[in-house]
Amino acid sequence: GIGFNTFATDKPTDFPIAYQGFRPDVIVLDLQMGQSDGVELLRYLADQRAEEAIVLMSGVDQRIIDTAARLGKSLGLNIVNVLHKPIDINVLRTELGPLAEGTITLGPGGPLHEKDLERAILENHITVHYQPKIALRSGRVTGVEALVRWRQGSDELIPPDRFIPLAEKTGLIDALTQRVLETSLADARTWGEKWPELTLAVNLSPTMLSDLALPDRVASILRSYEVDPGRLILEVTESGAMESPDQTMEILARLRLKGVQLSIDDFGAGHSSLLQLYRLPYGELKIERSFVIDALDSQEAATIIHATIELGHRLGLKVVAEGVEDKLTAEWLAQLQCDVGQGNFFSAPLPSTEFLVWMDEWAGNQNPDSTHPRNSKAPDAGTVISLTA
The missing domain is CATH 3.20.20.450 (EAL domain)
Structure with a gap:
């Protein structure tokens, strides 16, 4: 496995109870859930001041997914990824793996006074x-x-x-x-x-x-x-x-x-x-x-x-x-x-x-014979900017 204890529900009415009792590290949220939708739950999580990593998934139009992701971020939620249905289990493992390994920091918790x-x-x-x-x-x-x-x-x-x-x-x-x-x-x-x-x-x-x-x-x-x-x-x-x-x-x-x-x-x-x-x-x-x-x-x-x-x-x-x-x-x-x-x-x-x-x-790291900057801290240490006519 990828190191998670999981709790799953397809009933939006059960989600608040599960969330309060389970207190997850990661929430995988489908935007379409029959009687309700994931956008409503994003609002609920924002009201709860949720700090957990949130992964959105859906098979709806890309612009709707992008809008939901932007909404979540504007509400102060930690939207870390968007997955498209149908989802391959290996892709899911790859995406959730770093979260299980602790390589993504969710930030310090606790109230500030x-x-x-x-x-x-x-x-x-x-x-x-x-x-x-x-x-x-x-x-x-x-x-x-x-x-x-x-x-x-x-x-x-x-x-x-x-x-x-x-x-x-x-x-x-x-x-x-x-x-x-x-x-x-x-x-x-x-x-x-x-x-x-x-x-x-x-x-x-x-x-x-x-x-x-x-x-x-x-x-x-x-x-x-x-x-x-x-x-x-x-x-x-x-x-x-x-x-x-x-x-x-x-x-x-x-x-x-x-x-x-x-x-x-x-x-x-x-x-x-x-x-x-x-x-x-x-x-x-x-x-x-x-x-x-x-x-x-x-x-x-x-x-x-x-x-x-x-x-x-x-x-x-x-x-x-x-x-x-x-x-x-x-x-x-x-x-x-x-x-x-x-x-x-x-x-x-x-x-x-x-x-x-x-x-x-x-x-x-600047090349004295060129205006193209170089950056040793960049993922690629080659030319940062290349201009074309």
């Missing part, structure tokens, strides 16, 4: 990792995105999707963002001696876009760490920018007047994308990562990316693709003239000291 997060901020247990952003046609590192982590104990890192909602709910998001800004700007000041044009991107919570004092606070922190405002990019999700549109316009306009750059994050994930681009002073557009991840397998995702790149360029915006996980995707995006790529193909998010080592290695 306000007092613990407050203590973590005060006692400097909040750390920042950096993921590089790569110019796809030259291989040059243009900047980094600062990604917050909560360090618990000596070696446990809690990912942001587990504690950012808590910070927003409890009002700790301002203190958390300030900690991220201070930490990352201190690092950016150090990098500036060697890489003066390297930009730093920091995410802004939607809850902060109603704080009229935000532009002055950001400017004050920039002065304290002696970092040029033009090196800071604040990323704003399109849905967040619409919660208080008038205040958001005022805040973002003042940030731009102070020299800070702005990026519309997760473009395509919200409902007011074109209005955002029309009304607000962005200089960069980041394509939502799910489109990029699906681009080579989904004609719809590829078409959306192509149109978004062209739209962004026509509006004078730099276009960034998040979620670049392999060489083929990087090459395809370069051929579409996407400006910048970001993703684990180039590098996973790294602590500051490891990022500096990565930067030196990346520079050392």
